[in-house]
Amino acid sequence: MIEILGKKYKIVETNDEHLAGNYGASSLKNQVITLNKSISAEQRQDTLIHEIIHVISNELALELDEPTTRRLAVGLCSAGVRVKG
Numbered sequence: 001m002i003e004i005l006g007k008k009y010k011i012v013e014t015n016d017e018h019l020a021g022n023y024g025a026s027s028l029k030n031q032v033i034t035l036n037k038s039i040s041a042e043q044r045q046d047t048l049i050h051e052i053i054h055v056i057s058n059e060l061a062l063e064l065d066e067p068t069t070r071r072l073a074v075g076l077c078s079a080g081v082r083v084k085g
Helices: 041-059 066-078
Strands: 002-004 007-014 024-027 032-036
Touching: 002 041, 007 041, 024 041, 032 041, 041 066
Parallel strands: 007 032
Antiparallel strands: 002 007, 024 032
């Protein structure tokens, strides 16, 4: 469980086939972040940060596109940002 902008998001891990080849997904409606359980711990952190950025972007109407979201996640991970969840 992780709190983002005052809302609690459940973090679940699932098989690749449920994510259609993606490493993760987020649902604002259900307040769930889903991660592919077959990815490495480092990739999991990057993906979790990536999905958190999506949630923040959507909640705050930032309209960040996928390439920008990806670059922000990589930058934050490379700076040592880690999320417990």
